[in-house]
Amino acid sequence: MGPLKGIRVVEMAGIGPGPFCAMMLSDMGAEVIRVDRLAHKGSGHKANVLNRGRRSIAVDLKNPDGMQTVQTLIDRADVVIEGFRPGVMERLGLGPDDCLARNPKLVFGRMTGWGQDGPLAPAAGHDINYISIGGALGAMGYPDRPPAPPLNLVGDFGGGAMYLLAGVLAALVERGTSGKGQVIDAAMTDGTASLLSPFFGMMAMNMWTKERMDNRLDGGAHYYGSYVCADGKFISIGSIEPQFYALLLELCEISDPEFEKQNDKTHWAPLRAKLEALFASQPRDHWCALLEGTDVCFAPVLDLEEAPLHPHNVARNTYVDYEGVTQPAPAPRFSRTPSAIQAPAAIAGEHSEDILSDWGFSEAQITALQAAKAI
Numbered sequence: 210m211g212p213l214k215g216i217r218v219v220e221m222a223g224i225g226p227g228p229f230c231a232m233m234l235s236d237m238g239a240e241v242i243r244v245d246r247l248a249h250k251g252s253g254h255k256a257n258v259l260n261r262g263r264r265s266i267a268v269d270l271k272n273p274d275g276m277q278t279v280q281t282l283i284d285r286a287d288v289v290i291e292g293f294r295p296g297v298m299e300r301l302g303l304g305p306d307d308c309l310a311r312n313p314k315l316v317f318g319r320m321t322g323w324g325q326d327g328p329l330a331p332a333a334g335h336d337i338n339y340i341s342i343g344g345a346l347g348a349m350g351y352p353d354r355p356p357a358p359p360l361n362l363v364g365d366f367g368g369g370a371m372y373l374l375a376g377v378l379a380a381l382v383e384r385g386t387s388g389k390g391q392v393i394d395a396a397m398t399d400g401t402a403s404l405l406s407p408f409f410g411m412m413a414m415n416m417w418t419k420e421r422m423d424n425r426l427d428g429g430a431h432y433y434g435s436y437v438c439a440d441g442k443f444i445s446i447g448s449i450e451p452q453f454y455a456l457l458l459e460l461c462e463i464s465d466p467e468f469e470k471q472n473d474k475t476h477w478a479p480l481r482a483k484l485e486a487l488f489a490s491q492p493r494d495h496w497c498a499l500l501e502g503t504d505v506c507f508a509p510v511l512d513l514e515e516a517p518l519h520p521h522n523v524a525r526n527t528y529v530d531y532e533g534v535t536q537p538a539p540a541p542r543f544s545r546t547p548s549a550i551q552a553p554a555a556i557a558g559e560h561s562e563d564i565l566s567d568w569g570f571s572e573a574q575i576t577a578l579q580a581a582k583a584i
Contacts, residue, residue, distance in 0.1 A: 230318070249558075
C-alpha cells in the first residue's frame with residue numbers, strides 16, 4: 210500500500226544506519242530483502258524492531274556461486290544499500306561500477322561514517338566519533354564536564370540513515386526522468402555537518418557561540434531546558450517567543466522583576482536557579498496539569514516505557530503493538546498510500562529459498578545453490 214510499492218531493494222546486512230534506512234523503505238512499501246552472511250544463519254531476534262519488515266537470505270559471499278546469486282538479485286533490484294568500509298563491495302565483485310554496468314537503472318546507496326574517500330575513510334568508527342569531528346558533540350552538554358553522547362540519534366540515524374534515505378528517494382525520482390541510476394555516497398560526518406547548518410548561520414550572525422550551555426537552544430537559557438520536579442521526574446520548557454515566555458510567568462505566578470530580562474545572558478544562570486527551585490517544589494503531575502496543552506511550550510520528559518502511554522501518542526497511534534512488541538509506528542504519514550509494518554524482524558536466512566523463487570530462480574537453481582553451500 211505504501212508509496213514505494215513495486216520498488217525492490219537489496220540490503221547488505223549491517224548495523225545502525227543501513228538497517229534503519231532499510232526499515233524506512235520497507236515501511237513505505239518497498240520490498241526489501243536482507244542479505245545476511247551464511248555464518249550468521251539462524252541468528253537474530255523477532256523483536257529487533259530495526260530489522261522489521263523484510264525477509265532474509267543467508268549467503269556465503271566467499272563462495273563464487275553465492276556472490277553470483279547476490280549479483281543476480283542486484284541485477285533485478287531497483288536499489289541496493291550497503292554499509293561496508295570503502296572497497297569491500299568492490300573486492301566482492303559487487304561494486305557500483307560492476308553493478309551499474311549490468312543494471313544501469315540501479316540506485317546504489319553507500320552508507321559509511323567517514324565517507325568513501327578522505328584520510329579517515331579506511332578507519333573504524335562509531336556514531337560518537339563521526340559527530341565529534343562534525344562539530345555536533347562538542348556543541349552539546351554541560352560546560353564543566355565532557356560532552357555526553359546523545360544516544361546514536363545524531364550520527365547513525367539523523368546524519369546517516371535519513372541522508373541515505375533522502376539520497377535514495379531523490380535518485381529514484383531523478384531516474385524517472387533520465388532512466389539512469391547512480392551512486393549515493395552518504396557519510397555520517399557529512400550528514401552531521403549538514404544538520405548543523407542553522408548553527409553555522411547563527412554563528413555568522415553573532416547569534417551563537419561555540420561554548421556549551423551559552424546559547425538559547427543548548428540549555429544556556431533558563432527558558433529552554435529541562436527541570437527536575439519534587440518527585441524526581443522531569444519536565445521541559447521551550448518558552449522562547451516573548452508571548453510564550455509571558456504566559457509561563459503568568460501561569461506560574463512569577464512576579465519577580467528579574468524575569469523581565471529574558472534575553473540578557475548575564476541573568477540566565479540566576480534565573481535558571483530560581484526556576485529550578487520553583488519546579489522542584491511540586492511533582493511532575495502538578496506542572497502537567499498547569500502547563501501541558503498551553504502555549505508555554507511545555508512537555509513532561511518521558512522515558513521509553515512512559516512515552517507510548519501518553520494520551521497524545523495514544524490518540525495518534527504513534528506507537529503500536531506489533532506481534533507483541535511495542536514499537537514506533539511508521540512515519541511520516543501518507544494520505545493516499547499509507548505506510549505499514551510489513552513483517553516482524555527476520556531470522557538470518559529464514560526466507561532464502563522463498564526469496565530466490567520469488568525473484569525468478571528456478572527450483573533446479575535453488576537446489577544447486579544449496580548443494581554448493583552457497584546459501
